[in-house]
Amino acid sequence: MEWSIRLVASASIVVIFLILLFVMREAATLFVGKSATTTQATSTGAPTADLAPESYNPDAEAAPASTEPDVYNPEAQDPAAAGSQGEPGAPGQFIYASKNPKYPEIYNPDTGLLPTDIDEVVEETASADTLAEQSVLSKLGGDAWQPVGEIPKFGVKPLLIGTFKTTSIAILIGAPLGILAALYVAFFARRRVREIVKPAIELLAGFPSVVIGFFCLVTVASYIQDVTGAPYRLNAIVGGIGLALAVIPIVFSIAEDALSAVPKTLREASLALGSTEWQTAYRVMLPAAAPGVFAAVLLGIGRAFGETMIAIMATGNAPLSSFSPLEPARTVAATIGSEMGEVVWGSEHYGVLFFMGVMLFVFSFGLNAITELYVKKRLIKKFQGQ
Amino acid sequence: MAKDLPLKIETHDFSFFYGAKQALHNITIGIPERRVTAFIGPSGCGKSTFLRSINRMNDLIDGTRVDGHMVVDGADVYSKDVDVVTLRRRIGMVFQKSIPFPKSIYENITYGLTLNERRSKSDLDSIVESCLRRAALWDEVKDRLHNSALGLSGGQQQRLCIARAVAINPDILLMDEPCSALDPISTGKVEELITELKDTYTIVLVTHNMQQAARVSDFTGFFLMGSLIEFDRTRTLFTSPSKKETEDYITGRFG
Amino acid sequence: MQTSSSSMPLPKRLIGFFAVMIALTAAVAVLGVILGMVGSFVSNGGGGVTWTFLTEFPRNNNTEGGIWPALAGTTLLVLLMTILGVPVGTATAIYLTEFAKQDSWFARSVRFAVNTLAGVPSIVFGLFGVGFFIQFMGNGLDSWLGTSSFGDGSLLWSAATLAVLTLPVVIVAVEEALRAVPRDLREASLALGATRWQTITKVVIPNAVTGILTGSILAVGRGAGEVAAILFVGVTYSSESIPTAVTEKFMHLGYHLFVLSTQSPDVDLTLPLQYATTLVLLGLTFLLNLTAILIRSRLRKR
8 A cells, every 4th residue: 555655756757857858859849950840830820921021130120220229020921910909809919098099008929020110110131031041049149039020039048037027026026015014914913913914814825826917917016107107018027017016925925834843942132132022023033034034035046937817917028128018028937828828839949848848847846955955944944053 | 127227128018910920929028238148938939020019020920919118228119100210220130040041141241231321442351350250250251252152062151141131230130049040059159159249239139049048138038829927037037937937847757 | 240130232122123123024924925815806896796797697798797607617627527537536545545655766766756736837737738638639539439539629638737737735734644544454454354455445434534625626726727728728708608518618717817808808897897707716725725634734733
């Protein structure tokens, strides 16, 4: 009996390996030359072959392509896709009626089109042949993410910038709020208050991320635009706030656990030395729980960069290489989420998306390994000496 | 009894309640200044509760209540205008288990000092040294002041906690079974330390160890079931107790 | 010496005041956002949640009508997910608490794997669903059975993906419940001559039923709200019927909300529907989580 239950218990380990194996296996199509034979097509049925032969021109992109300095440089103008916006559920289109009609929030990943430059598309001249022959890795190192078009460009840099941007905002907002709220609940709140506040904040962890994304889309976005006057209704700040809402309950509950786990005797010893409750909380308890609080932030980071739905719905989802928080951003996870449904399975684009999945997996694995192997040891060491 | 000595701590009909349960019954006692006063008694007799009432550590427990008077330096500790923080700065406390903060040895000593004021580095350095010397710990730790205090042995940790309490320069030191978790050699060192410190501080010591009380204290009080049965000079109490319960206890008939 | 006057200088007292206030403000801010969110959904969507809304099919390209297929699809999905995932999670938890030596290499690996699994982004589970369940298992089954129904996204593969995703939730909850079963109880059973296995089935599991229930409820709550993981493994934005076979595609509340709020031609037109859908989805997960929290807190008190 024992061996069979042991076998089932190993499922978690097996799953970890399977995830790595099978996500990598799909990504591997990138590296075995299969990519050359596949063509890019989308399920919207927009025949890419009919597109005007516009291709990537590094010079054109380097120079300001239009009057708007921060315009996303479109690679292909696809009237068919633009026209198909009328179809409900046409994949990959993220439309939201803007308060400011000058900037309709439309980004179509199929065309890589941002609304502002619909009329300002710069004709680009070809360097197609050279690009098609580039190795996969050098393509991933490119500066632009325009996966659909005659010459698809898979530069992950804008996606990494977008991920970095939104994750940073989420952590800058979410970590202090989560930690301070935990501090309040653990040390300052009366027991009655604690018994209400703690489960209430933990309930936020159960909010589906689409719900948080929706809230950001309809409420937070308008509010932020009113306050900042940002040109784009959906931008990295709105996305970052959304991600922060996902991060807060995680940081809160882990930090609260860590703070409550600090021996009560330390508090007594500190108070007996004539320190106040707040001095005890900030100078003794918080430092004593520091490894746990650090772990809370790490896991918060893991949640923020891996979160998909909020990132798709609230960031504006445009792959800009801009660090400005008031401009849209597109994260790695959101890219997978919004494009996976439209790719031809087995194509190069498909492989690239899986490759990014491997990246996400490896990163989250690393974060978890750090918390498990390093932080927990530190915590134990801290209370037991040596 | 000790009518000739100035009293540091006095109580009159002091009672203490955990919710509905009365833990201390009408304790009236006068604890003399700059002497070591020990409280003995079986576990659960209230001696620790009494000790923790002096610096109001029992305030931290929900649902507790006091009755009567607890007077330190002529002022009632439980009167409304008393600032508990200030009170605790004047009354140092050493606990049963050594509780070093998870910080360096140096930071453990300076913690209480830097709570309310800035002090120069050289100031702190000299206080750390003098406190550690007083606690007879200086020679053992002077080369690793900035290492974690958790790396010290149990006896060293307890002496560090005494040094830490001494650093804020209190008048009174409360010690709640400070040696119960220590080996005999460390216990000897701590006892030696107590004897040295009594010239400067009023020390109140709770112990379950009668030999310890006999060795280090000048006065001894015997607690039983929340009442102070007898309080006298240590020698008198141990050689010719006036109460039957005290005699039974010190001769080992119970407890 | 005086006891009454404070030794603490005024600036320090101010710092102390702010130190407490800032922590209080953080807690209040978080609670405020939660209340604001729920309040906005209730006030904007409350009127839209009617019996017909819950029981009708969507009409006119999801711009009118109800959410019945999404509600039914979500329910079927989480039921299937529970059937697939909870037994595995329970068995793992039983192994970890009852059999494993706590510091054995294997037990530590399982624990590490469970924690890792809990931290893997849900979109990666979605890719795993495509790569493993659809491409490998599905296509494999199809070529073996000569069918063509498994090699595509379906209710089955979505449920399987979510079962993997919610595995850590189940394991942690059940483990906690099993640990709450007193050691004496086990020893008493063993002392009466029961085998270890009998002790587990007759003593430990009956005492841990609430924990298994909590784990399942939490998993269902998580599964009902999870969209990213099922985006490409079988969810669809429009369906004429309720799925009757596990190989069919299905509608899902969360995905429905996603499509309505981001991918429809006139988002403002369907805003009332979006709010109502949000309220239903949130109410569902809220109820599930609340139930789990209540059961758990009763368990902890015991």
